[in-house]
Amino acid sequence: MQIKRSASAHWEGSGKDGKGTLSSASTVLNETQYSFNTRFADGVGTNPEELVAAAHAGCFSMKLAFNIQGAGFTADSLDTQCVVTLDTESGSISGSYLTVRAVVPGLEKAQFDELVADAEKNCPISKLFNTKITVDATLA
Secondary structure, three states: OOOOOOEEEEEEOOOOOOEEEEEEOOOOOOOEEEEHHHHHOOOOOEOHHHHHHHHHHHHHHHHHHHHHHHOOOOOOEEEEEEEEEEEOOOOEEEEEEEEEEEEOOOOOHHHHHHHHHHHHHHOHHHHHOOOEEEEEEEEO
16 A cells, blocks of 8 residues: 655745745645745744654654554653754755653553664654664653
8 A cells, every 4th residue: 555645845036035835735734934044044934854853753753652552552642852953064964863752651661662763763754864863762
């Protein structure tokens, strides 16, 4: 089975002075503004790296939830933050840093660490990356 999702970008003007919008088929993004300032400064709107960070945090959390379920547990909560670093000199993403705080009654730390490591390697967004992925995981 293949699942396809789509989004689109519209851009007007030059790279630095132009502006654009992003939209998704689900309409969660609906002509959401992005520009040079939202990517490289502090403008209002989003940017590709922020969207990649959201995708990685969401994908990792869902994969970890499935791993925890497969081990016979249910997470009360998984809170994941992702920081994606854009190296402006090389023009590439140089890293994705995930921080997850989990509340999973009955799950031992050693098993949790194994489930985290699997989620880090096997969530589809992690597989998409060609960069260093780091995870800091805490089980409460």
